[in-house]
Amino acid sequence: MVHTVAVWGAGTMGRVHMERYMRSGEAQMKYVVDKDHSRAARLAAACGAIATTDPGSAFRDQEVDVVDVCLPTYLHREAVELAASHGKHVFCEKPIALTVDDANAMIEACNSNGVKLGIAHVVRYFPEYEMARDMIASGRLGRIGVVRFSRSGPFPKGWNDWYADPQLSKGLFLDLSIHDFDFLNWCFGPVERVYARKISNERPMEYGLAIVRMKSGVIAHVEGSWAHPRPFSYRFEICGSEGMMEFDSAKSKPVTLFAMPEPGAASGNGPGVAVPESPLGQKDPYLSEIRDFLAYVRGERVPRVLPEDAIKALEVGLAATRSADAGEVVQVS
Numbered sequence: 001m002v003h004t005v006a007v008w009g010a011g012t013m014g015r016v017h018m019e020r021y022m023r024s025g026e027a028q029m030k031y032v033v034d035k036d037h038s039r040a041a042r043l044a045a046a047c048g049a050i051a052t053t054d055p056g057s058a059f060r061d062q063e064v065d066v067v068d069v070c071l072p073t074y075l076h077r078e079a080v081e082l083a084a085s086h087g088k089h090v091f092c093e094k095p096i097a098l099t100v101d102d103a104n105a106m107i108e109a110c111n112s113n114g115v116k117l118g119i120a121h122v123v124r125y126f127p128e129y130e131m132a133r134d135m136i137a138s139g140r141l142g143r144i145g146v147v148r149f150s151r152s153g154p155f156p157k158g159w160n161d162w163y164a165d166p167q168l169s170k171g172l173f174l175d176l177s178i179h180d181f182d183f184l185n186w187c188f189g190p191v192e193r194v195y196a197r198k199i200s201n202e203r204p205m206e207y208g209l210a211i212v213r214m215k216s217g218v219i220a221h222v223e224g225s226w227a228h229p230r231p232f233s234y235r236f237e238i239c240g241s242e243g244m245m246e247f248d249s250a251k252s253k254p255v256t257l258f259a260m261p262e263p264g265a266a267s268g269n270g271p272g273v274a275v276p277e278s279p280l281g282q283k284d285p286y287l288s289e290i291r292d293f294l295a296y297v298r299g300e301r302v303p304r305v306l307p308e309d310a311i312k313a314l315e316v317g318l319a320a321t322r323s324a325d326a327g328e329v330v331q332v333s
Contacts, residue, residue, distance in 0.1 A: 003027040003294055006058035006088075008079060009070030010034035010043040011159060013093050013120075017068050018047050020290040027066070027294060031058040055079075059086035066297065069093060072159060073175065074168045077102040080117065081109040089297045091118040091290070095178050095317065096310035098170055103314055107307045118293035118303060119310035123179045124186060125285035125292070128247045128255055132238055135245060136187050142242030142260075144188065144218050149180035152225035153232030155204050163226075164204045172198065172206045173320040177224040180236075181212070181320075182305075182313035188218045189312065191332045196320040210320040215333070222320075 005027050007014045014032070021027040029049040034040035037053050044051035058064050059082070067083040069076060069092040076097050083090045090110060096119050097103040110117040123129050135141050155163065156175075162168045169175055173196065184191065192215045198208035205227035212220040235248040244258045289305070296303040315332055323330040 003066050004030045004063045005066045006031035006064050007068045008033040010039045014070040016286055020287045022047055024291055030064055072162045073098055077106055080106040084109040084113040084115050089116045091293050093120045095174055095314050103311045116297050117307050119307055121182045121305045122285050122289050123183055124304050125288040133187050141240030144240045146219050146239045148221045148237040150223040151176050151234045152228040155226040172208045172224045172226055174317040177222050178313050178317045180222045181316035184220050185312045188214045188216050190215050191316050193329050193331050194319045194323050195329045196323040198324040
């Protein structure tokens, strides 16, 4: 089955998703919708689609069965509800919404109209994160104690500079660090409590650090920065009783494993032997998530990310934001 897709939002993520639909072999582009017609036209020209400023033209088209929402977060609820009311399956960028109430309303709108809702928490499809989860689940790293995550880069530029308005974006924890909150829930969840601090200024810049305690006992340090002048990068460190895994996207050999030595074995200059392994380049995570969602639409499988998973990540992001604002620990569950 070949799906017919309308992408709503012709920014960076709209282009990323459009390219993956074309590469999937499972979809064809029909519309690119954006308030800026010239921007929609540029993206539409790249995929042979129709450019329009009116989403209704895509919704009224009976051939269109999937709408991909790549709009700013504060517009997600309205867009998803509108698409669902026209009987379209919806794939929506993360975070799912700005509030849990909005997220639940989106899910209800899709359920009541008999359509599927997917949320683009793409980190679950990155091969290095897949590898980390497999090592955790297999027990190769032993009992996990502490994990560290970091994402850093310059302040993002969006339509009408919406990232700089805390009422529209809710800031760094909800938009950037939510990737790591979702991964924590996926591997170790649920989250019990969060303590966070953040700083920002009018340039704009923003930096945040959250300490997350899981009900399983795992403690996570989650760092996010929109204050770094260098290109965007991300890294993690997962420490267990049997070894440690490190990943740094900025390194030429990004993945390193350290195995704990056997009792009585020579330890050399460190806790173990470094085994560089790099899964990068094996597959495209954006293509994987698109194909997973389309298979979900066809009823072939349950996707790796469900809307309920997106709500769990949202709850942690909101808790971190409240904690940073109030300067106190916030309970999540």
